[in-house]
Amino acid sequence: MEDNAELESFRRQWREEVTRRSKPKTGTPPAPTPTAPPLSRLPPTRHEAAHRNEVEEEGPPLASFDPDELAQQVGELSVQPAEEDFSRREAVEPTSALEHFERAVEKEAEGNLGDSLTHYRKAYRLDSAVDKSYRNKHYSHVWKRPNQPTPAQATTTQLQAAEVETVPTQELIASFAHLPIPQAESIIENTPPPPCPIAAMPSEVIAEILNHVALDDPSTFARMALVCKRMAYHFAHDQPTWKGLCQASKFGFGGMHYDFACDVLGLPIYTLGSRYTPFPKDEPVEVPPPLSSWRQVFQSLPRIRYTGVYISTVNYTRPGATAAYSNVSWNSPIHIVTYYRYLRFYPDGSVISLLTSTEPVDVVPYISRENVAAALTPANRKHKRNASDHGQSLSGAADPLPAVASNALKHARRGRWHLASPTNTPEPSDSAWKPESGATEKPLLSDQRDIIIETEGVDSRYVNTMHLSLRSSTIPKAAQASPAPPNPSKNTKLAWKGFWSYNKISEEWGEFGIPNDRAYVFRRVRGWGLE
Structure with a gap:
């Protein structure tokens, strides 16, 4: 009986300890309901990174461009695919200051x-004015300005511009x-x-050809x-495509x-319900x-x-150690540390996340589920430690x-x-994570870009x-500050x-x-997603 009483006393103290630890602290959201699966819950608080303003890469406004400069830039447009194979090429060691x-x-x-x-230090040691040589070689067409017109020429140009009727872009393409x-x-x-056989084809046949091209690769389309101009019209106005x-x-x-x-390991979750999609094929849908x-x-x-990988390049500085024979700290070295974060998404809902100091050219072509599984296998790890640096196995095979x-x-x-629901309706398990009454913070998944x-x-x-959160490098700053920007x-x-x-x-x-991590930027990889 004494053993049972002692056991019951221990159980009671243990329950009280668990209850006391599980109670939320003041100013924090209440604890989740135990019925919700743990892995589907959202974190209890907002992260400090949510208030960080990412620096967007914006170009100068179009109105500030010189007409001649704009015409030259348009003439330099290329139809080459914007994709990379991330293959290491033989790099010749630079010798001159400009190189x-x-x-x-x-x-x-x-x-x-x-x-x-x-390389900057070596360049300026060889030539203190190397930046001017670089500017003259690569940006001479940008810095070169046309001669200033005379007042009579300026007046004539203004009159000719006034006579030209400006046509909106949509009407021009139409x-x-x-x-x-x-x-x-x-x-x-x-x-x-x-x-040119395609020149004699009807518009319906051309639209059907472009439809197959778009479904195969939208970037080619x-x-x-x-x-x-005819292809530009089909690109802008073929709504069925x-x-x-x-x-x-x-x-x-x-x-x-x-x-x-x-699940986290990539094994599919089977459910009886149909998977949500914003534009189902078997129902009438309209443009939102x-x-x-x-x-x-x-x-x-x-x-x-x-069709590619999202890469985050992180740089930060840390002070180096002072030399043992030196008593001053003003000449202590400063180290620049660089590492990378990689994310590769798959259509089945799985993802590969990688944090490493290895450069993209050495690791991006090999980021796949098969290679990750092989690298995480204990036997393969032992095999790699015994292999040579040239990727040769012990048997000598490549x-x-x-x-x-x-x-x-x-x-x-x-x-x-998974993405946030476009309907902006909180998930059932999200109700337990809302801030206390009176708080101004919104739920974590309040933006459909999350x-x-x-x-x-x-x-x-x-x-x-x-x-x-999904972002773009061309969204205006005024639109970024709004909760629902006009151009998502x-x-x-x-x-x-x-x-x-x-x-x-x-x-x-x-x-x-x-504190040092930066946003991921998408880089398309040749051959990915086009199987």
């Missing part, structure tokens, strides 16, 4: 500030509807030009608008997830206001891209996964993702939760809103500090 300066600019654009600073597709010029003078592209699963919103579709066309829907609404990539992928984390990512933790007890993100950036760790045993949240 060092060009290499420094290239390294700075990649985010490698340490090597960039080294006037291209009946223009023929121009044939190619003659290769040899006074000979017939090469045939967009580049076709630069071919001629854009509607089918929005409803498709390969690149459109039919492939987006607004709830978790798999304030948008006016399906082209704007595809280009504006939040959408994850599968290894498809280089050692530098395998060492980086050992730290990869598998996970899952995305939640859950990845593996340091061990099976933990799950990491990343709260990001074009999905080229992922801005930080928070980063937490969740303990599945104690059901406690831990906040990661990310």
